[in-house]
Amino acid sequence: MSGVKQMIEVQDLSVTYASPLGPVEALSHVSLTVNEGEIVAICGPSGAGKTTLLRCLSMLQLPSSGKILVDGEDVFAGTSHDVRNARQKIGMVFQGFNLLRSRTALGNVILPLEIRGVSRKGASEKACKYLDLVHMSHRRDFYPHELSGGEKQRVAIARALVTEPRVLILDEPTSALDPETAGSIVQSLREINHSKGITMLIVTHQIDLLAPICDWVTYLREGQLSEAPGSSREATPAEARVAAGGIVQ
Amino acid sequence: MTWFDSAWLGRVGGLLFRSTLETLGMVLGSLIGGQILGLALGITLILVRPGGLKENRTLHSVLNSTVNIGRSIPFVILMVTIMPFTRLLTGTAIGPIAAVVPLTVAAIPFVARLTETAMLEVEAGVIEACLSMGATWQQIVRYVLVPESLPSLIAGAATTAVNLVGYSTMAGAIGGGGLGDLAVRYGYQRWQTDVMLAALVILVGMVQGMQFIGDRMSAKFRRR
Ligand SMILES: Nc1ncnc2c1ncn2[C@@H]1O[C@H](COP(=O)(O)OP(=O)(O)OP(=O)(O)O)[C@@H](O)[C@H]1O
Numbered sequence: 001m002s003g004v005k006q007m008i009e010v011q012d013l014s015v016t017y018a019s020p021l022g023p024v025e026a027l028s029h030v031s032l033t034v035n036e037g038e039i040v041a042i043c044g045p046s047g048a049g050k051t052t053l054l055r056c057l058s059m060l061q062l063p064s065s066g067k068i069l070v071d072g073e074d075v076f077a078g079t080s081h082d083v084r085n086a087r088q089k090i091g092m093v094f095q096g097f098n099l100l101r102s103r104t105a106l107g108n109v110i111l112p113l114e115i116r117g118v119s120r121k122g123a124s125e126k127a128c129k130y131l132d133l134v135h136m137s138h139r140r141d142f143y144p145h146e147l148s149g150g151e152k153q154r155v156a157i158a159r160a161l162v163t164e165p166r167v168l169i170l171d172e173p174t175s176a177l178d179p180e181t182a183g184s185i186v187q188s189l190r191e192i193n194h195s196k197g198i199t200m201l202i203v204t205h206q207i208d209l210l211a212p213i214c215d216w217v218t219y220l221r222e223g224q225l226s227e228a229p230g231s232s233r234e235a236t237p238a239e240a241r242v243a244a245g246g247i248v249q
Numbered sequence: 250m251t252w253f254d255s256a257w258l259g260r261v262g263g264l265l266f267r268s269t270l271e272t273l274g275m276v277l278g279s280l281i282g283g284q285i286l287g288l289a290l291g292i293t294l295i296l297v298r299p300g301g302l303k304e305n306r307t308l309h310s311v312l313n314s315t316v317n318i319g320r321s322i323p324f325v326i327l328m329v330t331i332m333p334f335t336r337l338l339t340g341t342a343i344g345p346i347a348a349v350v351p352l353t354v355a356a357i358p359f360v361a362r363l364t365e366t367a368m369l370e371v372e373a374g375v376i377e378a379c380l381s382m383g384a385t386w387q388q389i390v391r392y393v394l395v396p397e398s399l400p401s402l403i404a405g406a407a408t409t410a411v412n413l414v415g416y417s418t419m420a421g422a423i424g425g426g427g428l429g430d431l432a433v434r435y436g437y438q439r440w441q442t443d444v445m446l447a448a449l450v451i452l453v454g455m456v457q458g459m460q461f462i463g464d465r466m467s468a469k470f471r472r473r
């Protein structure tokens with residue numbers, strides 16, 4: 001184990017939502033460890049709690065119990081300043097993209113840099129570079145309402161990558177893309193992972209597409225990871241495909 | 250009957266022109282003041298509301314009730330009540346400049362409510378995306394809440410301006426000056442209906458113009 005750094009540690013995480021129809025247990029005692037530089041896919045049926053898990057990692061959802069360490073730090077223990085610092089280590093691509101209507105594609109990609117106080121010129125250059133990476137340079141002055149679903153998704157990916165975060169969390173990043181574009185995005189993710197050592201946690205329904213670049217795959221169902229903690233590391237993409245067979249794709 | 254001729258214009262033109270400027274001055278002055286202070290109050294309401302970024306239930310209920318009270322006081326009563334305050338600020342309690350004070354005070358809670366409504370419409374997911382980038386609440390206000398609700402804020406400003414035109418005529422009635430005052434003095438008190446009609450025509454044109462500008466600007470920023 002020496003030399004391997006644990007980047008994401010989810011320890012016994014449970015999330016219960018209060019709803020008018022009673023409590024909904026979205027996650028139940030989930031534990032998961034992702035090492036630095038790994039690409040891990042999470043698959044599982046709709047409503048399994050995948051988005052909930054990712055929301056906890058970016059501190060948008062407070063767990064009912066359990067702990068999350070990112071880069072060794074307990075993300076829920078710190079002050080609001082610590083939370084912001086922890087969030088800046090993580091890039092997130094949302095299932096619904098969540099682009100700002102008031103900003104162009106380029107403006108959206110610049111935003112996380114602006115938040116970090118990067119100079120306008122430096123931010124703009126970097127944003128252009130990442131828009132190019134997702135093949136969106138030709139649409140950089142378009143507003144989100146002028147983009148297709150897949151184009152919005154690619155802008156959202158560029159926006160998450162532009163800060164070159166330590167950890168990248170992607171919620172179904174290829175759901176709106178045609179197979180060819182999806183394939184090219186997946187290859188870009190792999191290249192970025194190799195060149196920058198970014199740790200990636202990817203929720204996907206398209207495990208066949210992601211499997212080739214993943215170190216391992218885990219399966220979430222009814223709020224629980226299917227493998228016992230520790231053994232999940234042994235599940236190869238091929239085994240996970242079998243485990244997910246019939247339910248996911 | 251051709252009262253709209255050059256002789257007529259020579260007689261009352263100056264009067265109408267001055268009154269128009271007075272009304273515009275009252276409306277623009279209080280629109281600017283009301284927008285600045287009302288926007289600040291509206292943003293505070295959004296931030297401290299239950300579930301908001303700087304949740305503070307006590308402050309929220311105090312501000313919320315204050316806005317409700319402010320909006321329920323009839324303008325004429327407000328104007329008379331705050332006269333000492335008006336005199337303190339402007340040195341006088343009558344005339345178009347003094348009228349800006351009660352008009353601004355009346356506009357603040359109205360703008361605050363419109364601001365709150367506009368900003369509640371901003372998608373929660375977009376705010377969360379910005380939070381996940383590590384934004385502070387000040388950055389959320391600057392990069393998300395204001396720009397994303399801008400079309401509605403502009404439409405609200407047009408509504409406020411039109412309301413202020415109406416209120417300014419009431420301010421005129423107790424010595425505020427402006428077109429409303431002119432219409433009342435000439436039309437109601439002296440039965441010079443020509444002057445009254447001209448003042449009304451200008452008022453209608455002013456409201457149409459403000460609404461037109463507001464609609465155009467709002468549409469320019471509405472991206473959906
Ligand atoms: N705010 C909420 N209030 C109440 N229940 C919620 C809330 N958000 C999610 N849930 C419930 O929690 C469960 C998990 O939701 P989640 O969004 O994590 O699923 P998911 O695995 O991402 O599904 P999908 O693949 O469809 O995106 C669902 O049953 C959902 O109804």
Ligand SMILES: [Mg+2]
Nearest residue numbers: 050051095171
């Ligand atoms: Mg989901």
